[in-house]
Amino acid sequence: MKKIFSLLLVAVLAMALFVGCTPKSDSGDGGDDSSGGSGEGKTVGVAMPTQSSERWIKDGDNMKSQLEELGYKVDLQYAEDDPQQQVSQLENMLASGVDCLVVAAIDSQALINPLKQAKDAGVPVVAYDRLLMDTDAVSYYATFDNKGIGTAIGSYVEEKLDLANATETYTFELFMGSPDDNNAYMLYDGLMEVIQPYIDKGTLVCKSGQTSFEKSNTLRWDQQTAMRRCEDILSSYYADEKLDIAFSAYDGLSYGVKAACEGAGYKVGAEDWPVITGQDAELMAVKNIIAGSQTMSIAKDTRILAEKCVKMVEAVLKGTEPEINDTEQYDNGKLVVPSYLCEPQPVDKDNYKEILVDTEYYTEAEINEE
Known part of the structure; x- marks a missing residue:
């Protein structure tokens, strides 16, 4: 009996010694790595522009959740469209020892x-x-096809109004993006490639004459700025003729255009309500599209964009190569930045359910909520 007890004691001690010598998980926190995370305790600083736009909130949330799922710590900050605040945030992130920046x-x-x-x-x-x-200093760039967004907006209006076969003239005005954002220039270029032939032909007429980017841009993509400019244009150039098309580069600008048109006496749903475009397919924009006060927007699935960006973070931290589909378009003045361009999708009253609801980007309840 003593011999059996001795043997059991030896076995228990041996097992304890084995467990004590077993290495811990190298997941970075010494804990369970069952999630498959590969962040190894590293920290990623994510600098976003503003929380005043619904889309940037979604971008930040998607980036944070996907990075944390991989085991990274995330320092997510918004600068509320204040460039100097963003400078300070980046400097503080660097001082705190972040391993990578997403900007x-x-x-x-x-x-x-x-x-x-x-x-x-x-x-x-x-x-x-x-x-x-x-x-x-930039390694990679994750974005949507910004020139393609402009092309998609122009092509949508071209098809909707059958400009190729039009026998009448349509008036239009441009409400472009911010001059400190390279995307705004690319969107403008894509749009003008589509509509310039119709301007040259006389099918499209801009009564204000503000067809250059310099004349039609909107600093910080600001809704109130767009509204005031639209009010000025309508009162100065459209007292005796209606505006047919407002080429808006972003949903926030579209809200400003809508408000200005209503203030000038246009009625939503009336035959002379203008075509109003947009970008980002914000929840409010989708509701406006259903109600008829906005014609279309460009859907940009930020879940996909965040996924591509996270893979870029993984690549630079591990010395590997992420998926890239553009090495030519994005010359930043110092280098051509390897990029991944996600595909934008035009959204209107006919297809919003397929593109936004069926993919669970929004729920029906969110869209129908008052």
Whole structure:
């Protein structure tokens, strides 16, 4: 009996010694790595422009959740469209020892110095949706096909009004994006490629004459700025003729255009209500599309964009190569930034359920909520 007890005691001690010598998980936190995370305890700083736009909130939430799922710590900050606040946020992220930066710039020119600090410190930088200009500190760029967005907006209106076969003239005005955002220029170029032939032909007429980007841009993509400019244009040029098309580059600008048109006496649903375009397919924009006060928008699934960006973060931190589908378009003045371009999708009253509800980007309840 003593011999059996001795043997059991030896077995227990041996098992305890084996367990004590078993290495811990190298997941970074010494804990369970059952989630498959590969972040290894590293921290990613995510700098977003503003929470005043629904889409940037979605972008930030998607980035944070996907990075955390991989085991990364995430420092997510919004600068509320204040370039100097974003500079301070990036400097603080670097001071705290982040391992990688993801930056959706407000004004990329304002970020040149902190981005240089990142490069000097060996911290890789991934540009998110907005190209970081005049810096060699950026490794990759995740975005949507910005020129393609402009092309899609122009092509939608071209088809809807059958401009190729039109025998009448349509009036239009441009409400383009912010001059400190490279995406805005690319969208403008894509749009003008489609509509310029109709301007030259006389099918499309801009009564204000403000067809250049310099004349039609909207600093910080601001809704109130767009509304005031639209009010001025309507009162100055459209007292005796209706505006037929408002080429708006973003849903927030579209809200401003809508308000200005209503203030000028246009009635939603009436035959002379103008075609109003948009971008981002914000929840409010979708409701407006259903109600008839906005004609279309461009859907940009931020879940996909975040996924591509997260893969870029993984790549720069591990020394591997992420998926890239463009190495030519995005010259930032210092280098051509390897990019992944996600596909934009035009959304209107006829297809919003297929593109937004069936994919669970929004629920029917959200869309129908008052």
